[in-house]
Amino acid sequence: MSDAQEFDVAIIGGGIAGPAMACALAPTGWRVLLVERSAEPLDTARGDHLQPKTCEWLAEWGVLDDMWALGAEKRLGARYLTPDGEVVLHVPVEQLDIPHRYFLYLNHELISQALLTAAARNPHFSVWRPASARPLEIADGFGLTAEHAGEVKPVRAALVVAADGRTSRFRRAAGISADTYAYRNPMLTMFAPRTLDDPRNEVRAYFSPAGVISVVPRTGGGWKIGLPVPPAELARWKQATPEELGRQLEQWLPELAGVRPEVSGVYPITRMNAARWAERNLVLLGDACNTLHPGRSQGMNVAMRAVHRLVQLLVANDAIASPAALRDVLAAYEAEVKPPMDARLADNHERGLEMDRLDPEETAQMRARLAAVAADAELHRRYCVAAAGY
Ligand SMILES: Cc1cc2nc3c(=O)[nH]c(=O)nc-3n(C[C@H](O)[C@H](O)[C@H](O)COP(=O)(O)OP(=O)(O)OC[C@H]3O[C@@H](n4cnc5c(N)ncnc54)[C@H](O)[C@@H]3O)c2cc1C
Structure with a gap:
């Protein structure tokens, strides 16, 4: 090296x-390198909604205006609905006493x-x-090599951040095991022009005969429609015309009469939780660390x-100044943030399983649970606060 x-x-x-x-580190002026395998972002149907709490961090990092400039829009809440469009639970956020009383949405690749x-x-x-980066074990931790512009370049860094996705090569190189669970049904996503007016741009989650179907606003007036599809039925969905897809949705959800979607993606769903978050100078982040339903x-x-939180701790302790300081910070970060994140993941997994089993009785129970939330003012308030990310 x-x-x-x-x-x-x-x-x-x-x-x-x-x-x-990289964005959160910008004010430090540290020498930061980001290595990405693909020439262009490929995916536009994945995550596109950011919670009100997340908007606080975006504002702190000075990136909120960049998002508006790229066309980000606001939505004011979510509705859980019967197939006929009757509201089971309404989850607005604009009444909460928080700095950003909206969810921000923007196409996945534009957030990046x-x-x-x-x-x-x-x-x-x-x-x-x-x-393309490859991990390199060196005396005091990890470095990497990156094949870039026809050359293989060795890199040494005080801190190596593995944000290389669910199948993380760097996590495996660091010998960090992961608990994984493959859900039965992949998530099919479709894009469609909107057929219902909603100035609040709310997510509509329907308790349909085919499980929970979500209808999510996209920027520029479209919708992303998502539903779990049993593997045996995938081919039929992928080959269907917009008219056929629309007729199937209308049959389940009369409110969506006239919708004409096109399939935009199929996502096999796996839950993953890394046993540890850090190894010497390497730390896992994002889906490389934990992947949710x-x-x-x-x-x-x-x-x-x-x-x-990681950047706060790194900066406050000048952690890149010495390997010992960095190890202490990574240990403190993991000790503080992993336990609540594990609890969040466990809750998310329980909800993911309910959605994945496609059991009508279980769908009915979910609906009854949310109706009970709607009927109790304090439970409802707490539900809205949690939905906003607090
Ligand atoms: C259908 C769907 C809807 C979702 N909706 C939401 C939502 O509304 N809100 C939300 O918060 N989340 C949502 N999510 C989850 C969210 O999309 C992911 O959690 C998030 O995109 C993960 O980002 P990441 O950077 O950790 O991983 P990735 O986006 O997987 O990025 C990893 C990157 O690492 C690169 N890479 C891998 N290996 C190497 C290497 N060796 N060298 C160089 N580069 C490498 C890859 O090319 C890739 O670009 C959704 C997910 C799905 C599937």
């Missing part, structure tokens, strides 16, 4: 967690772009893209929660 390029922080992964880390734009305000920020729209939000 004598010819290695030196950085304070090397981040592997330019999805959401990696750019969020906004974070990278803000990260680039650090004059010592570099992006190598496309570049997407039914609750949490993945990016929990990643940004982790980034916020």
